[in-house]
Amino acid sequence: MLTIGSVVLGVANVPRAAAFWMEALGYVPRDEIEPDWVVLIPAEGTGVQLSLGLSATPPQDHPRIHLDLYAGDAADQAAEVERLVSLGAQRVDWDLYPDDADFIVLADPDGNRFCIIDTGHG
Incomplete structure (x- = not known):
């Protein structure tokens, strides 16, 4: 059976996005924050992971997923x-x-x- 491992957001600036989402959610990086990728996890250890990946695609005004x-x-x-x-x-x-x-x-x-x-x- 499959489970959702991580929600992934495309971002223009991974370190900036990581700083926002870590503060917003109380998350920490699972590994080092790379210029093009990071996986954030709950500081308390359980919950949904949030992955941030470098993307050149602009955000949608009415996104299909949020x-x-x-x-x-x-x-x-x-x-x-x-x-x-x-x-x-x-x-x-x-x-x-x-x-x-x-x-x-x-x-x-x-x-x-x-x-x-x-x-x-x-």
């Missing part, structure tokens, strides 16, 4: 959004929000979209 990061409630979501923005994420003027959205769309320093989900939302 990360959902879970927050406990609306207050936690707001605090996490502010924390991530302070680390270099950018708010995205998302044109596809439903009326009662439980998510906020951000972009990492390379422009990759990801969502912060309020898991306590109705």
